[in-house]
Amino acid sequence: MYRLFQVSLFASSAIAVTLQGQPKMLSVIADRVKPWSGNAANVPDGKMFMLRKDPSDESAGFIINTTPNNFLTSTSSSINDISTTPYNDPNSATQGIGDAGANFVLKANTIPIPDASVTGMRGNGSMYDGGSWWIFNAFRLSETSQPDADPNSLIGFEHNEDYFAGSGGGDCTYKSIGIRYSQDLGKSWARSVPIVTKGQQTESCDEANRFTGTGDFAAMWQPDRKEWVILAQEGPLVMSTSSDPLAKPGSWSRIDPVSGQTQPGFIGSTDEPLVHGDLSSIAGSNPSIIRDEHNQCWHMVYAKWGGGLAYTNTTDLYRWEAPMIIWDDPDMTPNTQYPTLVGDEGDTLATDGKTTMYFTAANHVEWGRPLWSVDLTFGGATLSANDTARVANGTFTNSTGSGATDSDSTGTGTGSAPASSSSPPAAAEGATTEQKDSTTPLTDTGDSDDECPMDEDDTSHTTATSRMRRVRRVGA
Numbered sequence: 166m167y168r169l170f171q172v173s174l175f176a177s178s179a180i181a182v183t184l185q186g187q188p189k190m191l192s193v194i195a196d197r198v199k200p201w202s203g204n205a206a207n208v209p210d211g212k213m214f215m216l217r218k219d220p221s222d223e224s225a226g227f228i229i230n231t232t233p234n235n236f237l238t239s240t241s242s243s244i245n246d247i248s249t250t251p252y253n254d255p256n257s258a259t260q261g262i263g264d265a266g267a268n269f270v271l272k273a274n275t276i277p278i279p280d281a282s283v284t285g286m287r288g289n290g291s292m293y294d295g296g297s298w299w300i301f302n303a304f305r306l307s308e309t310s311q312p313d314a315d316p317n318s319l320i321g322f323e324h325n326e327d328y329f330a331g332s333g334g335g336d337c338t339y340k341s342i343g344i345r346y347s348q349d350l351g352k353s354w355a356r357s358v359p360i361v362t363k364g365q366q367t368e369s370c371d372e373a374n375r376f377t378g379t380g381d382f383a384a385m386w387q388p389d390r391k392e393w394v395i396l397a398q399e400g401p402l403v404m405s406t407s408s409d410p411l412a413k414p415g416s417w418s419r420i421d422p423v424s425g426q427t428q429p430g431f432i433g434s435t436d437e438p439l440v441h442g443d444l445s446s447i448a449g450s451n452p453s454i455i456r457d458e459h460n461q462c463w464h465m466v467y468a469k470w471g472g473g474l475a476y477t478n479t480t481d482l483y484r485w486e487a488p489m490i491i492w493d494d495p496d497m498t499p500n501t502q503y504p505t506l507v508g509d510e511g512d513t514l515a516t517d518g519k520t521t522m523y524f525t526a527a528n529h530v531e532w533g534r535p536l537w538s539v540d541l542t543f544g545g546a547t548l549s550a551n552d553t554a555r556v557a558n559g560t561f562t563n564s565t566g567s568g569a570t571d572s573d574s575t576g577t578g579t580g581s582a583p584a585s586s587s588s589p590p591a592a593a594e595g596a597t598t599e600q601k602d603s604t605t606p607l608t609d610t611g612d613s614d615d616e617c618p619m620d621e622d623d624t625s626h627t628t629a630t631s632r633m634r635r636v637r638r639v640g641a
């Protein structure tokens with residue numbers, strides 16, 4: 166096994182991106198969610214969003230939303246500080262969906278559901294969220310596309326799952342991306358409506374092809390172009406953009422900024438996805454994007470198919486540096502996935518060049534999919550004593566953080582925890598998807614600049630020649 170820690174990942178320059186120590190397994194979210202969630206086994210993974218409760222009052226703290234839709238509060242952007250009581254009343258949670266329920270009040274959609282003939286959905290096009298749905302990213306409209314909006318007005322980018330019986334006997338899932346809005350800081354949300362789908366939803370799925378569609382993504386606001394940007398896994402990562410302030414259905418196109426090709430509409434190519442040419446050298450899933458004001462760029466991490474966490478950065482959200490693996494530990498795969506970068510201003514912004522990367526890796530406990538974390542710093546930023554403390558707390562004493570191996574670990578991720586039959590944990594699913602690794606060898610650009618540079622001469626990336634036959638969905 167090899168591990169990277171306390172080393173610069175760019176030998177040619179001053180410190181660029183640095184893992185501050187060894188990732189550690191954390192109990193914090195699981196411990197505090199268990200008392201009020203009947204289904205803690207399905208609660209914690211690394212996918213979460215975090216935003217300030219009140220942008221004008223730092224003492225108000227943060228709202229954290231983990232999958233599946235467990236809203237929590239925190240006094241700081243560290244999950245060590247999450248409250249033992251949830252943000253919303255669990256008794257008002259919307260129940261009856263495929264997972265543990267959503268901890269908010271569900272309201273009717275405010276935008277019409279687009280017709281199945283354009284979204285590619287089965288039936289009348291309204292069943293996209295019949296299984297599960299999780300808000301992956303939320304933004305204040307007042308901090309993004311609508312500066313005059315009420316600060317309590319949020320836009321949420323959602324992962325939707327439609328569960329259906331396939332004609333091949335499969336228990337099938339079609340994933341899509343939706344948009345939803347809240348007027349009361351996430352206490353209630355309008356039902357989402359689809360914005361990005363993939364291909365025509367087909368019922369001819371079987372056990373080997375149970376997961377179709379697209380739904381594992383990161384969204385971000387591009388202030389210079391005044392565009393919403395989504396990077397989503399369709400094998401390798403693909404990019405979609407919308408210049409509609411509310412990111413509404415019908416306003417999205419897939420785009421490859423390297424070749425200049427675009428695919429307007431919901432479903433993209435019915436044949437091969439329009440892969441982002443800069444990101445095809447490491448195909449992977451579940452990206453997380455954060456703005457770094459200190460270094461004037463955005464950073465992205467994602468899970469490489471087959472194991473390992475990949476990293477890249479950009480100055481414009483269009484062209485990305487060649488991705489590279491920043492952490493890979495065979496002990497922790499195939500479960501290393503769902504990374505989220507969190508900075509001092511939540512999961513969308515770091516002002517000081519420092520983030521904590523939360524993710525899910527091998528299970529060394531009895532429940533669910535435990536959260537792991539490690540601090541990542543950029544451009545030579547160093548941690549203070551306070552920064553270090555935020556990762557240290559809540560660590561399991563018997564985790565592999567010291568380098569000792571838990572030989573009893575099965576790495577299957579589910580332990581003895583009950584799992585919903587309609588919602589197999591992704592770890593179990595991953596065990597059968599790992600063989601599809603379409604990664605081509607990583608080439609370092611040799612860039613020696615600490616800033617987030619765009620090397621316009623870098624044409625070394627090639628389009629991935631193989632494609633994932635199946636996509637891994639986010640389970641909960």
Ligand SMILES: *[C@@H]1O[C@H](CO)[C@@H](O)[C@H](O)[C@H]1NC(C)=O
Nearest residue numbers: 278287288289290291292295
């Ligand atoms: C669409 O189909 C579903 C499932 O058959 C049904 O429950 C729903 O009422 C239909 N909606 C409309 C608008 O027809």
Ligand SMILES: *[C@@H]1O[C@H](CO)[C@@H](O)[C@H](O)[C@H]1NC(C)=O
Nearest residue numbers: 529530531563564571572573
């Ligand atoms: C770690 O904790 C788990 C869950 O309590 C336990 O099953 C396992 O044996 C422990 N491992 C070690 C090395 O103590």
Ligand SMILES: *[C@@H]1O[C@H](CO)[C@@H](O)[C@H](O)[C@H]1NC(C)=O
Nearest residue numbers: 241548549550551552553554
């Ligand atoms: C470190 O944390 C303590 C306690 O929360 C706080 O009083 C202090 O100002 C912090 N120091 C820095 C440099 O942020």
Ligand SMILES: *[C@@H]1O[C@H](CO)[C@@H](O)[C@H](O)[C@H]1NC(C)=O
Nearest residue numbers: 193245246554555557558559
């Ligand atoms: C760690 O968390 C526990 C429980 O939340 C708290 O009592 C303790 O003060 C924390 N320790 C540090 C060093 O923050």
Ligand SMILES: *[C@@H]1O[C@H](CO)[C@@H](O)[C@H](O)[C@H]1NC(C)=O
Nearest residue numbers: 181460478486543544612617
């Ligand atoms: C962005 O990535 C490039 C190459 O991958 C690296 O040289 C640069 O230092 C990174 N920027 C930051 C601020 O980490």
